[in-house]
Amino acid sequence: MAKSKPRVKAPKKASAGDVVTIKTLISHKMETGLRKDKEGKIIPRKIINKFECSFNGASVFSCDILPAVSANPYLEFTMKAVESGEYNFKWTDDDGSIYEKKSKLTVA
């Protein structure tokens, strides 16, 4: 798979005080940097090394990811819904590229 495509499942609506579950997944081969190719040369490391989710600019959840994480990293976390706003999901790749996705939440 050439391109990394982020996917997010987060509720669009919630009542104030609800704890909402957010699921994220990005397709990525997560090359560890420990494997060798047919000629015996090391395949360079290429993984998603950081994930961050912010809500209205404030960080909600973030983590560093290391080579032991398998392909297509899946992360699930919860957040207390207080106000309406917009999520911003950000994945950082070893090669410097950043994959982003946004999603809105309305708190009634």
Place this chain on the structure above:
Amino acid sequence: MMKIFGKVAAIVAGSALVATAAFAEDRKSYPAPKDHPLSEIISGYEFRTPETRALQDDDFENPAYILLDLGAELWSTADGAAGKSCASCHGDAAESMKGIGASFPKWSKERNKAITVEQQINICREEQMQADTWKWTKDPNMLGMTIFVKNQSRGMPIVLDNSPEMETVRKLGEEVYYTRYGQLDMSCANCHEDYYGNYIRADMLSQGQINGFPTYRLKWNGVGSTHRRFKGCMKNIRANPFKPQGEEFTALEAYMMYRAVGLPIETPSVRN
């Protein structure tokens, strides 16, 4: 002593029977047409554990959706010397591919044989796009495209191509289905017709329906095609498997569609 033991055994056996019957009633079944070998047609989904079903029920959790996304991307990506993509001829897949997954394999007059969705994809790639063909069973591109095409028929009941040629193909498929192969001397029917709903070691036998293929299989830790599954079954009975997309497996697939007639397409499903 023997008497007491006998009584206990009878009670245990009795309760086991009740438990099996109650579980069997929970399975959603579809009525089989007249002269059909099965009394009721049941999707493989119904034989799986609640955890496996939950994976299939949630499109986000279903790991096969990564490949479906890839297929959707490839659909509109031009490839090959002709500079065409699937979309150049077929347009919007949601319209043009609707029902395809529920009706293949079909008879091809030009080729004088039955063709599957996978074969049709490679025919298009070779002749229309002048692109390299994809490998049959494990190539992510082939799997992604097959899932994408068949997914357009999700929820649609399986219908049959009733041409006399396809009847002949299905006859051959039936022969493959009921022939005992390999060192274990078993046919498909020995497990999937005679003993579905029973355990074979730790695994619950299903009717072997193919309405959810290509499927994400937990054992494979990945997605695989119908013919890969056929191959796996044949290896399990210690037989020499036929070639994927060869005449025998294509006929078997056509016959399996007859066995699944009326069952809705679930592609991409999750199985164990």
